[in-house]
Each structure stands twice: as structure tokens, then as C-alpha cells.
Amino acid sequence: MPWNDQKGGGGGPWGSGGGSNGDNNSPWGRPQGGGNQGEDLEDQLRKVQERFKGAWGGGRGGSGGSGGGGKGLGIAGIFLLIGALAVAWIATGVVVVDAGQQAAVFQFGKWQRNLPAGIHIHLPQPIESHQLIEVEAQQEVQIGNSADQSLMLTSDENIADVRFSVIWKVSTENPQDYILNVANPEATVQMVAESVMREVVGRSELQRVITTERAEVARQVQELTQNLLDQYGAGVEIIEINIARGDPPAPVIQAFNDVNVAEQDAQQLINQATRYANQIVPEARGEASIILEAAQAYKAQVIAEATGEASRFLQILAEYAQAPTVTTERLYLDTWSRILSRTQNTVLDNDSGAVPYLPLENTNRRPTAN
Numbered sequence: 001m002p003w004n005d006q007k008g009g010g011g012g013p014w015g016s017g018g019g020s021n022g023d024n025n026s027p028w029g030r031p032q033g034g035g036n037q038g039e040d041l042e043d044q045l046r047k048v049q050e051r052f053k054g055a056w057g058g059g060r061g062g063s064g065g066s067g068g069g070g071k072g073l074g075i076a077g078i079f080l081l082i083g084a085l086a087v088a089w090i091a092t093g094v095v096v097v098d099a100g101q102q103a104a105v106f107q108f109g110k111w112q113r114n115l116p117a118g119i120h121i122h123l124p125q126p127i128e129s130h131q132l133i134e135v136e137a138q139q140e141v142q143i144g145n146s147a148d149q150s151l152m153l154t155s156d157e158n159i160a161d162v163r164f165s166v167i168w169k170v171s172t173e174n175p176q177d178y179i180l181n182v183a184n185p186e187a188t189v190q191m192v193a194e195s196v197m198r199e200v201v202g203r204s205e206l207q208r209v210i211t212t213e214r215a216e217v218a219r220q221v222q223e224l225t226q227n228l229l230d231q232y233g234a235g236v237e238i239i240e241i242n243i244a245r246g247d248p249p250a251p252v253i254q255a256f257n258d259v260n261v262a263e264q265d266a267q268q269l270i271n272q273a274t275r276y277a278n279q280i281v282p283e284a285r286g287e288a289s290i291i292l293e294a295a296q297a298y299k300a301q302v303i304a305e306a307t308g309e310a311s312r313f314l315q316i317l318a319e320y321a322q323a324p325t326v327t328t329e330r331l332y333l334d335t336w337s338r339i340l341s342r343t344q345n346t347v348l349d350n351d352s353g354a355v356p357y358l359p360l361e362n363t364n365r366r367p368t369a370n
Contacts, residue, residue, distance in 0.1 A: 093124040136169065158248065162245065167240040
């Protein structure tokens with residue numbers, strides 16, 4: 001070896017320090033007991049540097065080795081350096097993908113494939129390179145913090161103050177689009193979601209936006225936003241739309257509340273009128289049905305009586321045709337019988353020879369209607 005000095009007086013691997021006793025030299029070439037005590041530290045450092053230069057083929061060998069041995073170690077060092085550089089170059093093609101990540105591999109800048117979680121190898125740089133993408137991390141964009149963003153016009157020409165947030169993440173199906181097609185993903189999601197919200201609110205009435213149909217509005221916004229981002233190839237997945245606020249603007253909220261109260265009062269009166277109508281209409285229909293049935297009964301009665309009188313008249317007419325005198329007298333007597341039965345008069349016929357009799361107990365009798 002170059003440091004193995006076989007000459008007499010050679011000491012440690014850093015050269016001899018002089019003196020007659022070489023076996024007692026220290027590693028820095030300084031004798032432990034006497035000899036060359038005035039040599040300073042700078043000279044020692046200079047000698048160490050020269051020894052290193054010689055060991056790596058620096059062209060000048062030290063006092064303890066030949067020129068051929070120094071040259072051989074320099075070539076080996078070069079090969080070791082080349083090997084280390086080769087290993088470092090190959091290591092640029094090793095990628096470790098953590099859980100919740102994907103790695104997009106590019107060949108000379110052109111996307112080739114995506115790598116799932118795990119340890120993978122691709123061609124070293126600059127042939128192929130990779131970029132890690134967080135595909136499971138959720139991000140949130142707040143929209144409506146300013147009046148320019150929150151004030152929206154509804155279909156019934158009212159103004160709604162809408163504030164909402166968008167929960168999104170990188171798409172696991174096409175994460176490379178997130179890198180290649182979108183320069184500012186957060187701003188893109190914000191502008192698209194705000195535009196879609198204005199469209200949905202513009203097609204809806206104010207009452208829908210601020211009351212029970214708010215969840216339906218959020219669902220429509222999420223669906224339309226996702227479709228629009230897919231058309232752009234943004235590589236973004238919309239997870240949820242949360243509408244934090246949907247109210248009239250602050251300057252008109254009192255008037256809006258008054259209108260709501262008036263509408264509620266009007267609806268209450270309408271409900272009362274409807275309830276009264278539901279009560280009175282069936283009663284009126286029942287009374288009308290009773291009247292109609294009574295009229296039908298009276299009609300049938302009148303017709304039956306008329307038919308009976310006509311039949312009786314025809315029968316009397318037939319009897320009259322057979323015996324006119326007897327029939328006429330019988331009709332005469334029957335008629336007076338009906339008339340006199342309704343009066344309180346008592347008629348005495350002196351010509352018949354009957355004894356006059358006045359039934360006083362019947363004088364106060366009231367007539368009965370037939």
C-alpha cells in the first residue's frame with residue numbers, strides 16, 4: 001500500500017516525524033518523546049493534504065509509496081465515482097407512493113400512466129419523471145363572503161343573499177388532468193360553482209332557496225358543477241355543496257319578513273274559508289237534495305191525484321150516460337154533503353115533514369178539512 005512505508009524511520013500512515021526512534025512516532029508524524037518539536041500545525045495540515053492528493057492519483061507520491069500504486073488507486077476511485085453516479089441516476093426512477101396518493105408518470109413531458117400506492121420503478125430522469133398527487137385530501141372553497149358573490153337574482157325577481165361552500169378533491173380516475181389542464185384548481189372550482197349557483201337560483205323562486213327546498217338546490221348545483229368540470233377535463237371531483245345561508249339582503253329583510261307575515265295571514269284566512277266551505281257546502285247540498293226529493297214526491301202525488309180524478313170523472317161520465325137523472329141528483333147530494341160538512345150551519349127541510357131538531361151540542365163543532 002502507498003501508506004506502508006518500508007524505509008527505516010517511517011512511522012505512522014501520515015509520514016515520519018523524524019528522530020531515531022521510529023516506532024514511537026504518533027499518527028500525525030510527531031515523535032512522542034522529543035524531535036521536531038517546533039513544527040507548527042499549518043505544516044502538518046499541508047502534509048496531510050499532499051498525502052490525500054497522492055492517494056487519489058494526484059501525480060506526486062509521498063515518501064512512503066511509489067507512483068504506480070497511487071495511479072492504480074485513482075482509477076479505482078474513478079470507477080467507484082462512476083458507479084455511485086450510475087446508482088444515483090437509476091434511483092431517480094424509483095418512486096414511493098403513499099396511501100391516499102397517486103403518481104403520474106411522464107415520458108419526455110408526455111403523460112404515460114398513473115401509479116397507485118406502493119413502491120414503483122420507471123425509467124430514470126430525464127427520460128421519465130413523476131409527480132405525486134394527493135387524491136384523497138379534501139379541500140373546501142368558500143363562496144359568498146362578499147356582496148358581489150352572494151347577491152343573486154331569483155326567477156320571481158327577488159334578490160337572495162346566498163353563501164355556500166364547495167367540498168372537492170382530485171379525481172381518482174383522471175388525476176393527470178388535474179396537473180395538465182388546470183392552472184389554478186381552487187379558482188376554477190370557485191368560478192364554476194358560483195356560475196352554476198347563479199343559474200340554479202335564477203331558475204328558482206326565492207321561497208324555494210330560503211326554505212325547505214334548499215337541499216334540492218344544493219343537489220342540482222353539485223350535479224351541474226361536476227358535469228361542467230368534467231367537460232373542462234379538470235380532474236376534480238365535487239363531494240358536497242353546503243348552503244350556509246340563503247336569505248334576502250339585509251336592507252330589505254324586515255320588509256320581506258312583513259310580506260311573509262302577510263302571506264301567512266292570508267293563507268290562514270284562505271284555510272278558514274276553505275274549512276267553512278267544506279262544512280257549509282255539504283249541508284247546502286243535503287238540503288237541496290231534500291228539497292228535490294220533496295218536489296219529486298209532490299209531483300208524483302199531484303200526478304197520481306190528477307190521474308185518479310180523471311179516472312173518477314170518466315167513470316161518473318159513463319154512469320151519467322146511462323142514467324143522467326139519477327147521476328145528477330147523486331152528484332148534487334154528494335156536493336152538498338162535502339160543502340155542508342165543513343160548515344156549522346144546520347138546514348131544516350119543512351117540506352119533508354121532519355120534526356125540527358136543533359143539535360145544540362154540534363153548534364160549536366169546528367169543521368174538519370177533507
